[in-house]
Amino acid sequence: MELDTLVQSLLDKKRNSPLSARELAVLAAAFRLTMFDVLHDRGTGHWGGASSAAELTTALYFNRMQVNPNDPHWDDRDRFILSKGHASMNLYTILANRGYFPVEDLPGFRKLGSHLQGHPSMKKTPGVDMSTGALGHGLSIGVGMALAARLSGKKFWTYVLSGEGCLNEGQTWEAMMMGAKYRPERLVMMIDFNKVQLDGTMNDIMPLDSLVDKFKAFGWNVAPRAFNGHDTQDILESFTWMDSDGAWPKAVVYDTIKGKGVSFMEGKSAWHGAPIDDKSFAEGRPQLVADLERKEAAL
């Protein structure tokens, strides 16, 4: 769990200001390494979807969201719902490093008695705004939170992060209809579009092209292009688009790679939730270290 001093200095710096794209890239690489280490160590958990969202959640929590780790229930905080709750290791790594609980808790992931449950629990883990795990719930809950903001005159944002497999659930499309009916402000659906589900590729399991057209047809304001969900500069540009004028609610599609960072795991449904064995760990880890070093050098 040891992060190097450069990463530590970025975490310290974050207390005062949002981080730049390059700084975010370093953090995301470091967090991805942490996820890989813990998932290997624990022999349980979901690597593929945790890795594919590393830059997205890092950018949200270290550049954009207004939150207060010392007061996780602050009424005016921005909300985040990890609709693809199996990526819990990603969220826990982010929350720990953002200061909600000690990073020393991370190795307890999925242990009996740990507050780090298999899937996120808002009753157990500080900073988790909504328990998830059963797919398909996130957007409906997000619509409810955004409507609550409207009713109470608050200005907080609600971000929902979903995978395309999560979108297979019909409930998501119910929520899209409701979102288009009430048009709650500051509700953003972010899609981690890695095109690989549990059993296979999206095209084999449930083709969704064109996702953008589907959201448009349901009356959402969809970002005019897909952003690169591993390029922190591009993610920051998507944030700029979120801030631009335009109808609510908004949706953004991010092109990502499942299992990103370990070449032989990338794009493979086999690495959706398989334990990381020692051999794959030994071969994969140097790639993640090299990526982190590359990004540190580019600072």
Added chain:
Amino acid sequence: MSIAMRDAFGAKLAELGNTHPELVVLDADVSSSTKSAIFGKAFPNRFFNCGVAEANMVDVAAGLATCGYHPVVNAFAIFLALKGTDQIRNVLCYNHLPVVVAGAYGGLSDSFDGASHQSITDIAIMRAMPNMEVIVPADSRQAEQALEYALAQSGPVYIRLNRNAMPELPESPDFAQRKVITLRTGTCVTIAANGITTSMAMKAAETLAAEGIDAEVLTIPFVKPLDGAGLAASVRKTGKLLTIEEHTVVGGFGSACTEALAREQLSYRYDAVGIEDCFTETGAYDALLAAYGLSADAIAQRVRNLCR
């Protein structure tokens, strides 16, 4: 006869809207049936018609509940219990969120619409969920009391409502104590009635009294938490129990009673009135209930058999 339970519930929702600014109401395109439309008319900003999408509605309510609101979701009991099960279990109950799940047209009360609309498994489903409280009001006044009670809780409550008008029972000022309510004291047999079967039980008890069978009648709106001690006190005295419910006999009110008594190590004679693990059908409400064993006459006969 009181006013129809749905009318009483809808009017109470609107009334409580004045005193409870945190109260928001959601419906799934049946607000003119559930009568939540009365609230919608009075408080249009706090009313959300979610369309025919019960699952989404429950989770939207959950989102509102995490931000300080106390939502009441309305739809037909059968569709809430079946199409919203995952949302009620994994979101409302798991997170102990203050959301009132108001199941309209419970039991066979949507009688003419037939089996597809008759809710005979909702109590079994709802009571199986950790953190959920389950209330089945026996008349319109109890429905109002159930709503007042539920809005004072910090977690989820399921209220199983009836569509129709039914005889009024004596008011129970202690409703919110969640106890067994004794409507008639007796010594020979305990009749534990759930929901609208209570008035049938009272009528049966009168008939039986004339025959020398002195029945104790309990109405038990709180299926969960169940007042096992209160029930046991009566059964210890009478040694016989008949449970009555407008629901399948599998997993519902009768099951809750016998589970509780088993833990009290009581031995007693028992019979259960309810839907006998089958699907029901179309018909006029009273005739339909009677066809499935839910009438004062049928109940009296079951008591006679039990006391034989």
